[in-house]
Amino acid sequence: MSRVGNNTHRATVTHFSQSNNYCAILCHETNEEIRIDCGGRDDNYLKVVNESINWYGDCVFSDNDVVIMRNSQSPGRKLLEKLKEKDKDICTLQDILFNCKLYDAHNILLTNEPMQIVSPVDDVEFNAELGMDLEIPVEVKGSPLPTCQWFHNGCSLPGQTQFSLSFVNFGEENVGTYWCQLTQEINGKLMIQNSGKFVLVLYPAPPVILSHPRDITVHAKQDFMLEVKAVAYPQIKYYSWHKDGCRLTETVMPWMKIFDVDEKNAGNYCCVVFNEISGIKSKEAIVTVKRNTLAPTTPDIRLEFTTDTKCVGDWVNLVCTATCCHPVRFYCTLNEKRIEGRDNKASITENSYLDKYECHLDYRITDDDVRTRKTLKFRFVTRSSIGSQSSKDAEIKVVRDQREETIRARNKFALLIGNCDYSCEPLRTPPEDMKRLAGKLVKLKFRVMKLDNLSKAGIKAGLQLFARFVQKDDYVVFYFAGHGFNVHSNDYMIPIDAPFMNRGGRDRTRSGVNQLSPNHCICVNFVANLLQKHKPALLFSIYDMCRHSIQPQRIAPHEPVIAARNAYTLFSTAENYQAYEDENSSVLIQTLIPLMEKKISLHALVAEFQRNFLTEAKGNVRDEQIPTAMFDLAKPLYLTNEPNPHCEDFADGGVLKQWEKLASVGGREEFVMVLDDIAVTVGIKCCQEEISKYRQEVSWIISNCVQVVITLSASGRTFDASAVDKDGLFLEIRTNMGKQTEEKLEGIIQDSVILTVPAIQDLKDGLLVTVTFKNSKRVELGKNQQNLGWPSLSKEFQDLSHYNATTL
Structure with a gap:
């Protein structure tokens, strides 16, 4: 085989090793022998055969040639014998090996040829379809083969170092500009080139469902969840869930959960996924609900209640449950008189699922109740096919005067x-x-x-x-x-x-x-x-x-x-x-x-x-x-109820300790500025808005508006602005939030200068405060910038904003 061109070598296949399964190529000019492994993967020789058929008409292998190669101990050796017979040059073999992606074998034939990008030379735009599989290749010549690194929108893609980049289920996150950076070293000289760019765009399309809701079997009173997985461009707007052809609900998340199921929840469910283009319907999932063990024939009545005290205007809220294999109905009595539940002082509601029946009684205490009775005895009565059953009495003591309950909040x-x-x-x-x-x-x-x-x-x-x-x-x-x-x-x-x-x-x-x-x-x-x-x-x-x-x-x-x-x-x-x-x-x-x-x-x-x-x-x-x-507030709660925090609330990880950490808005900075030979001590601190109005032992108010407070002194005494300029000074305060103020300082400065800084939730780093002094003619005398730190509220808002942006 021969290679024609400058700085290249003519080479001939000289011999094959039977034991080690390699072939030797002798370079005539350098008298060097290159060994090429003919073993490796069993199908490598077929790749070369197929490539020869596709691209090189004068190097066609017959079916008989392929059979001979397959049956030999070294198909690769037989292949190279055929190439030797045709006196093919190294360039041909290199091209074949590259097209077969046999890059290691390609680099053995080292000819020190500078790399040349064959394609793409210019930028290429490709319109992809949602969910398709896609491959973008780079074709390059050169020896040794250059190394490659793929980039996406200017950022390198870790691990993507092949001459082609593949996408499975192409989605919105794959849209952008790609290129390949090629690096080659010849005789110690490093060369770097970039391929043409692949601009991948995505056609707007209806949603594509990747996984459908699955059939599920649950027992009564359990919960179940149906889930669908889909992609869309533009993004999915909402999911519409249906049961037996009737719409149930719409969700913004790709799942629907149903709690405490009964037999009514059994059926065929599906989901229709919508974006701005249209919607697509999933396959149906069959939900089967199995009954629990048989309930008793006689109603098992439960009324969870302890004696309580109520006053006029309060509501009594009672719930009675009954378990029975026969249908059950309820009615309620008050001091053995039936409650009708048809006025604004009483409400009775019933519901059931499977073998469990429930009755809710809401009763409002009136003046008549206090006047005629001191104790109210409520009772639930069940009716079924086997007769009536009664619950125990729920006793309520009633008083006339309104009073604050001995209820205390936690925090x-x-x-x-x-x-x-x-x-x-x-x-x-x-x-x-x-x-x-x-x-x-x-x-x-x-x-x-x-x-x-x-x-x-x-x-x-x-x-x-x-x-x-x-x-x-x-x-x-x-x-x-x-x-x-x-x-x-x-x-x-x-x-x-x-x-x-x-x-x-x-x-x-x-x-x-x-x-x-x-x-x-x-x-x-x-x-x-x-x-x-x-x-x-x-x-x-x-x-x-x-x-x-x-x-x-x-x-x-x-x-x-x-x-x-x-x-x-x-x-x-x-x-x-x-x-x-x-x-x-x-x-x-x-x-x-x-x-x-x-x-x-x-x-x-x-x-x-x-x-x-x-x-x-x-x-x-x-x-x-x-x-x-x-x-739906059931208890007579007061805004004046005292808080009663638990011990763990004050611990390092407790909510009250975390509240104080959130209230932190930075420390205090103090520095000296020399104004016309007078050393002025400037103190800057950041604090919560109007903190002086409230008690200091607790951070009662946390606000997204903070105050920057400036204090001035000279030689340990109150600062006299006239000592610097008899006509006064101008103090300018600026922050990196775009907020600024200017104060005219005249005579002895007793009060602090305060700048209110709003919207600190948008602060992405430390709060920078720049202090500038100017004389009465507005000539700058000195400037100083201090970093008061990153308020805790700002940091938490930024973390939450980042979390919401990456998950919602």
């Missing part, structure tokens, strides 16, 4: 969110309303997280951060002030980054929200469910916002509210009505704040609020803003 936390800086239709009063409410809650010993002007991502991050502190038996208050609206009896809070389509004044809120999509906003159900997962004893939610009804074209499915008999929600107005504010405060806050320290139950507090609102509201506010309450 008391409040989250206040106020949005006012909307791109259009800004609001005046949320900042002041939150300050007033925070001050009142601190008096009630609530630890308060106060957050201003949050985007949708910010609201979610704030809720997730706050929820870390909520534990079982805590009291929780949530307050939102801003714009809102209602869709099909579901209420939504509007973030400051929601795309308002209508610009106008405060009275144009209705037309503005009509252009909004609920997908850009936060549903109040999301707030309630996130906090209910931590099982607080009380969840008191206040929504100070409008509730205009709108009709969007498409809405993401909402999650149903978790009912836990611990929630009380106060809306500033009814559905499809407006909420108002005056120059200083919202109308709701004006009426609610004076009542919050009263030692009355939350039921009584809200009732008094509604009465006062009716008498105190003026003008059209009285007719157009109608506060509304929704609740």
Whole structure:
């Protein structure tokens, strides 16, 4: 075989080794012998045969040649004998070995030929389809073969060092620009070249289902989950779940879970996956529900209850269960008189699944109950085909006077969110309303997280951060002030980054929200469910916002509210009505704040609020803003109940210790600046907003607005600005958050200079403060920059934002 060209060698296949299975090639000019392994993988010789057929017409192997090669002890040796007969040059063999991806064999034939990129030379754009398998190759010549490294959008791809790059199930994450960096070393000289670029784009397409819901068999009273796996471009919007041809629900996650199943849940389920293009239906999954062991023929009645004391206006909530193989119905008696359950003082509901039957009784204590009886005896009676059975009595002692229950909260936390800086239709009063409410809650010993002007991502991050502190038996208050609206009896809070389509004044809120999509906003159900997962004893939610009804074209499915008999929600107005504010405060806050320290139950507090609102509201506010309450709160809980933290709450990993860590906003820095030969000591510290108003032993308020406090002194005494310039100085303070202020310093400076820095949740690193002094003619005398550290709240928000961006 021969190689023709400069700096190359003519070579001849000289002999073969029978024992070691290699062939020898003699390079005539250098008299060097190169050994090539003819063994290795059994199919390597077939690759060369096929490549010769495809590309080199004068080197065709017959079927008989292939049979001879296969039956020989060394098919590779037989192949090289045939190439020797045709006097093929090394270049031909190198090309064949490269096309067969036999790179190790290729590099044995070293000819020191500089690399040449055959393809791609220019940039290539390829339109891929979702879910397809794809390979992008680079063809290169040269000896030795160069090493390669693939890049994607400027970043190297670890482990991708072959001359082709493969994709399985091409998806959105694979879109971008790829190229291969080739490196070759000849005689100690290193050469680097980049191939042409592969620009891979993705066609918009309907979803592709990768795995379908699977058949499942469960026993009664168990839970089960169905899951589908799909990809789409654009991304999947929602999943619509169906049972026996009827739509059940829509979810934003690729699964649906059903709890406490019974025979009614058996059937054929499927999922329709939607994106902006269209939807695709999964295969059906068969769900089989098996009955448990047979229930008794006589109802087994259970009424879990201990003696209790109630007062006028309180609710009695009782639940009785019966297990029986025959159908069971209930009725209830009070002091042996049947309760009809048809008025506003009593409600009786029944439900069943499989062999378990349940009855709920809600009864409100009235003055008549106190006047005629001192003890109420409630009893449940079951009726079945074998007769009647009675439960034990539940005894309730009743008193006339309202009194605070001896109930104590574990811890008391409040989250206040106020949005006012909307791109259009800004609001005046949320900042002041939150300050007033925070001050009142601190008096009630609530630890308060106060957050201003949050985007949708910010609201979610704030809720997730706050929820870390909520534990079982805590009291929780949530307050939102801003714009809102209602869709099909579901209420939504509007973030400051929601795309308002209508610009106008405060009275144009209705037309503005009509252009909004609920997908850009936060549903109040999301707030309630996130906090209910931590099982607080009380969840008191206040929504100070409008509730205009709108009709969007498409809405993401909402999650149903978790009912836990611990929630009380106060809306500033009814559905499809407006909420108002005056120059200083919202109308709701004006009426609610004076009542919050009263030692009355939350039921009584809200009732008094509604009465006062009716008498105190003026003008059209009285007719157009109608506060509304929704609740399932069963116990007479008071906002004034004292907190009673557990010992572990104060430990290093406890929530109260973690709260104090979150309140940290940086340390104190002190430095000296020389102004016209006078050494001025400048002290800078960062603290929570208006911290001086509240007790110091606890960080009662954590805010996303902090204050930078500057103090000045000279030689240990109060600083006199006139000693530097008799006409005074200018002190300029700037931060890397874009906030700045300038103060005129005249005479002796007694007070600190304070700069309020808002929106620290957006701070991605330490808070930098630059202090600049100028004389009366604004000539700079000195400048100094200090890093006050990264506030804990900022760091937590950034971590949560990164987590949400990579998982949602």
